[in-house]
Amino acid sequence: MELFLKATAGILITLVVYLILAKQGKDFSLLLTVAVCCMIATAAMHYLRPVIDFFDKLQALGNLNLQLLNILIKTVGIALISEITAHICTDTGNAALGKTLQILASAVVLWLSLPLFTSLIDLIEEILITV
Amino acid sequence: MGYVPGQQLLFCLSDMEIDLIFKIAAIGIIISILNQVLTRSGREEQATMTTLAGVIVVLMIIAQKISDLFNLVKTLFQF
Numbered sequence: 001m002e003l004f005l006k007a008t009a010g011i012l013i014t015l016v017v018y019l020i021l022a023k024q025g026k027d028f029s030l031l032l033t034v035a036v037c038c039m040i041a042t043a044a045m046h047y048l049r050p051v052i053d054f055f056d057k058l059q060a061l062g063n064l065n066l067q068l069l070n071i072l073i074k075t076v077g078i079a080l081i082s083e084i085t086a087h088i089c090t091d092t093g094n095a096a097l098g099k100t101l102q103i104l105a106s107a108v109v110l111w112l113s114l115p116l117f118t119s120l121i122d123l124i125e126e127i128l129i130t131v
Numbered sequence: 132m133g134y135v136p137g138q139q140l141l142f143c144l145s146d147m148e149i150d151l152i153f154k155i156a157a158i159g160i161i162i163s164i165l166n167q168v169l170t171r172s173g174r175e176e177q178a179t180m181t182t183l184a185g186v187i188v189v190l191m192i193i194a195q196k197i198s199d200l201f202n203l204v205k206t207l208f209q210f
Contacts, residue, residue, distance in 0.1 A: 010149060017156040021163075027182070028159030031189045035151055038196040045203045052207060070209050077208030081201075 007040055030092050037084055044080075071116055075109050151196075155189055162186075 014036045021029040052073060059069045082105035089098030162185035169178035204210070 010152065013149065014152050017152055021156060021159045024159060024163035024166075025182075027186050028155065028162070028189065031186070031193055032152065032155045032159070035155060035189075035193045035196055038193070038200045039151070042196075042200050042203055045200070045207050049207055073208050074210060077204050077210065081204060 003043065007043055011036065011040065026092065030088075033091065034088060037088060041080070041084060065119070068116055068119065071112050074112055078105050078108055078112075081105075151192070154192070158185055158189055 014032060018029045018032055021032060055069060055073065058064075059066060082101055086098035086102050089095065089101065162182055165181050166178045169175070169181060
């Protein structure tokens with residue numbers, strides 16, 4: 001909890017420094033935003049590590065296919081990174097870049113999900129055959 | 132056994148975070164002042180070069196942070 005409060009205080013300080021730097025020019029304020037976003041995201045990843053370890057336990061408990069669970073975990077990672085980057089692009093007034101990145105992220109997630117869809121179709125085929 | 136984000140992470144985020152913010156702010160303000168001084172004394176090309184140099188310096192600092200984040204995402208999300 002202390003880490004969260006320190007991170008929040010750091011972000012508030014960043015906002016003030018951002019406003020000061022923005023008057024001089026957009027370049028350094030953008031770099032500051034990117035740097036602080038990276039640090040806060042790194043802290044968030046450290047907190048997510050035990051959550052993902054818990055997913056492994058659930059997978060072992062439920063005897064789920066590890067490959068399919070990995071797809072879900074990778075999707076979360078892609079979504080987090082693309083969301084942060086897209087918002088940074090929008091903040092600098094370049095929404096086109098952000099949107100294009102989101103389209104790319106969606107395409108990658110769809111590509112990663114192909115084994116899931118294949119498994120689903122195989123399951124439906126088996127059910128139809130038995131019926 | 133539960134995982135507890137250790138004191139090391141707390142130290143890293145509390146000190147490095149504020150330190151890096153002020154480092155970037157200081158570089159930005161110094162470059163901005165130099166830019167204005169050089170522009171007003173008629174040396175616009177040198178002002179542009181100074182700004183570019185400052186941006187590259189900060190970018191090199193940030194590149195390490197971005198690299199650390201992406202490596203962490205790679206290991207954590209099993210890419």
